[in-house]
Amino acid sequence: MSAPAPAMFSPAAREMIQQLGLTRGRANQEEFAVFLESLARENPNIIVVTSDSRGSGKLGPFAKSLPRQLIEVGIAEQNLVGITAGLAACGKKSFGVSPACFLTARSLEQIKNDICYSNVPAVVVGISAGVSYGALGTTHHSLHDFAALRAIHNITLVAPADNFETRGAVLAAAKAGTPTYLRFGKAAMLDLHAPNACFEPGRAISVRSGSDLAFIASGETVVHCLLAAGFLETKGLHCRVLSMHTVRPLDEAALHQAARECRAIICVEEHSIHGGLGEACAASLLQSGLHPAFRIVGIPDEDTVTGSQADIFRHYGLSMEGLSDLALKMLG
């Protein structure tokens, strides 16, 4: 449960959503549950493991329709990851589903050793990620998960921006022969992509073209970048938006192209500014001799402000207004 959420978008942002013709989809974690159920009907080897998290993970219908393919272990995340690894080692396509805050902190050692080091094709699914739980506070936030997992060898890290990317990420993870971490939020997402879009792990998706500034973002922040790009267009600025859904392996080609073609880059993420997408991009650019004007917008290194996910996003500039203001400052 969480406190009632005020609207994620300001009136001006809602107008921009209408102008851009964006339609409302499901929460990514709900899309995950629905899509995985459809895959699991065809593939009895797909097994879901939950830690009293089927409700949060919208997996109630999955449990009802495919009870033999869902294993409940109770509130025990370390055990959940170990069991997920054991299933994968024995040929099952296992998805361990638990709130990202617990999954990637309490059971980090199990992810590191049982899944990544043992190299079993398990999928670790962090739900209600980032600051999805809002005012429930820091215990329930996962602002460290990419930083922690980026330092562990042998795991693909994906934070989809919308339902389309969610389906693509789940399908790719189901087919992968190596470990995957999927990160989903619980807010309803807007559909961002054209019908001909293509999802491939490690390949950023261009959401909007432009060469004045590039927003490079992951997960639930991409939509705010797109709205900011729409707003900046009214000021005569053409901004690129890249959905860098895969934080590792990073699409360095798309990143470097943006650095060569744009005057500035803003990396945006629902994560600590330390160790996430922004620092991954910064390291790649610097080591390649590319030095565009560069800023990271995420959750700063401080006691996170209390509030809903929308409040927290607005407070730290993860909004159309905050991102537009920063872009205007950077472009002078």
Next chain:
Amino acid sequence: MASQNDMSPPARSDSQLALKSIHLRKRTLEAIFEAGAGHTGGGLSCIDILNVLYNRVLKVSPENFDSPGRDHYVQSKGHSVEALYAVLADRGFFPVADLKSLCHYQSHYVGHPTRKIHGIEMNTGALGHGLPICVGMALAARMDGFGARVFTLLGDGELAEGSNWEAAMAASHHKLDNLVAIIDHNTLQISGHTRDVCSNEPLDEKWRAFGWEVRVVDGHDIGALSTALTQRPTRPVPVCVIANTIKGKGVSFMENVAQWHHGVPSPEEYQRAQNELSAAETRVREVMA
């Protein structure tokens, strides 16, 4: 796919296996001595358990290690890897000579179990990981319906890790009667007696309270171990075999001495240990003759 019988270990008498245990202790010490590193005391305490598992109980063989119907063994007390490597080499999973590279630069033979080595199911070494993994394996084995069993070996000091008890609870909840947890109950850990570091007794009552069928055996008695590890549970519950062992078993000056947890013998100590084990081998052979 090979039949279950193809994976069965070769038949041997208790005396033959007792003789093999002494031989495996010599190999374990040799590997540790050559590497200049290792976990001596716990390796020697669990040799008889591993010997019985791989030479009498487990339906697994080098030729059929990829078979989905094989039994699974995960060594949760991964630090006793030298003993496991010695048993796997003896069973033909890889050449004995490979052990000379243990812990050497660029060797696949890491100081804890790794899947790079034929016969190793999972990478372990951090404690409290084996049992949760084996719960997953036992669930998978039950789904597949091949009748495979899953075994793990835990140290008694390792039981302070809470993840073991999460898994113990889940295993009985899911009625995993194809799962066996073996406790190498040597009562010593790196800092001293387990009862002094953080007492976990009474172990049998704890596991029973978690819904397991508990069997307490002499962990150096080949026959008793064979029975405890072979017999299926009388109810649909997992089995816990508490194997009472002696840390450093077989070498007089290492037995029940905590400092040998990861002590490496000097050349003189090594020779003395090998001489003691050779003498024990001779005694067993004389009895057998």
